[in-house]
Amino acid sequence: MKKLFFIFCLLALIMGCSNENRTVSELMRVADFTKGSVDVTEIYDKKEINKINEITNSLEWVDEAIETNGNPDYSFWLERKGVELRVKNYEIWFNQDKSVILDHVTVKYAFINGVNMDELKNLLESSALN
Secondary structure: HHHHHHHHHHHHHHHHHHHHHHOOOEEEEEEEOOOOOOEEEOOHHHHHHHHHHHHHOOOOOEEEOOOOOOOOOOOEEEEEEEOOOOOOEEEEEEEOOEEEEEEEOOOEEEEEEEEHHHHHHHHHHHHHHO
């Protein structure tokens, strides 16, 4: 009987710990406007979230508005558990050579191009496929 109780306690401990690891403290939501309807998906992978943050942090942000055409291709924002407001909030208009990104939190704009633009576009597109 003691062995059975010990096994039960051990399983309860393991199950409790495994549920803690599933708790998400950060997630990135992505709204895809490219298909005519709005599809919102979520990114939970910390590596992908960190890569998006790395790309956006590397941009040269300016206070002046940069002209954009129509609705953005994507809107994406970072949410943290226990924080009511969005931690980061962006809209992006992709163009072939140079794209424009707007940071709603700081109300600043930036151009994005090259490898950073391609990588960010791939991350946002792949989230829509999942």
